[in-house]
Amino acid sequence: MTNKTRVQASLNHIQPDAVPVDFGSTSVTGMHVNCVAALREFYGLEKRPVKVHEPYQMLGLVEPDLQDALGLDVDGVFPPETMFGFRNENWRPWTLHNGLELLVSEHFKVKTDDNGDFLIFPKGDTSAKPSGKMPKTGFFFDSIIRQYPVDDNNLNPDDNLEEFSPISDDSLVYFADEAQRASLTGRAVMANFGGTAFGDIALVPAPFLKDPKGIRDIEEWYISTLTRQDYIHQVFEKQCDIALANLAKIFSVVGNQVDAVFLCGTDFGTQNSTFCSKETFRSLYMPYYQRINDWIHKHTTWKTFKHSCGSVITLLPDLIDSGFDILNPVQCSAAGMNAQDLKNEFGQDLVFWGGGVDTQRTLPFGTPEEVRKEVLQRCEIFSRDGGFVFNSIHNVQANTPPENIIAMFQAIKEFNGNM
DSSP states (O other): OOHHHHHHHHHTTOOOSSOOBOSSSSTTSOBBHHHHHHHHHHTTOOOOOEEEEETTTTEEOOOHHHHHHHTOOEEEEOOSSOTTSOOOOSOEEEEOTTSOEEEEOTTOOEEEOTTSOEEEOGGGOTTSOOOEEEOTTOSSOEEOOOOOOOOGGGOOGGGGGTTOOOOOHHHHHHHHHHHHHHHTTTSEEEEOOOSOOTTOTTTTTOTTOSSOOSSOOHHHHHHHHHHOHHHHHHHHHHHHHHHHHHHHHHHHHHGGGOSEEEEEOOOOBOSSSBSSOHHHIIIIIHHHHHHHHHHHHHHOOOEEEEEOOSOOGGGHHHHHHTTOOEEESOOTTSTTOOHHHHHHHHTTTOEEEOOSSOTTTHHHHSOHHHHHHHHHHHHHHHTTTSOEEBOOSSOBOTTOOHHHHHHHHHHHHHHHHTO
């Protein structure tokens, strides 16, 4: 099988010749720049700084030479702008707190505050208020909440729709070019078109806007999903209408070169339970998920990708009924998310894109042998009859020991060699 057909088989619940692997095709299946740099060094690749392609989480671009070295099967198409609202272009040097030399976009503008923290600015405009902060002891940016006082008598849903607009001709050209580029790699194509994440808490503060209005405080947003549901429905309804119109235009230029599309990163799970009841999920989120998924499945061959951390076991039947094909990151350490139980009960309906190794304990704090054992076990469970794309449980974090990351990839190779 080729890289692409291997992924396609697994997406269709057909046993592939090997477990397909993804690292770097989305903002939730990547690796911190520290880890990408360490892997480039281990595999003896050309010595050059890693590009920060997703500055919010400081994810490193996994370039073709490293994709080949790691045996990756998926390539990503990303939005034209980063989480801070600027394009990745005209790369220039920049140094992380730990001394790692990197390449960042010319629009990546930071200042250092009195505490030694990095402040980053929306659209790269240093005349605006900063929208993100990286502590001097940290490795990625946190959103800075910029919330006007909330007046319930004057709330306007349009204020929470500023970032959702008809797609531009320039963006259509960009997606057409990127989809063609990715398809020519011979890998499966994961598209990140944007605009379909209803209530993703990483997007609510709008770090990409210079002056966000509406409900932008994370706590206030969560309160609103209970106390201002009419308002949230108005936001989601208009967002959904815009998204469907944009998807039709995007499909007209990219077609079925895309194998899967990352639709939504809204988290519904904690370590022990869900953020909301099944009833709230069904009334507040499910109608919009169904509309988006129904359109995609009617007009395209794309598979749809839903990210939600935590214990979402009670919501999986509703996610399936919402039309999602793929679940990520498959947090097996959360309550009720036992790998074998997930595969047995939902393996015919969901593709598990993740779940390969725990990034909270095993990968960062275990031994290489413990990593190997967990990877082999998860591959054995999830790979049966397809329906599995290997990825760690969310992004590989900054201080993960390189020897553990290498042990993970060696274990995947070992498992595939015995298939």
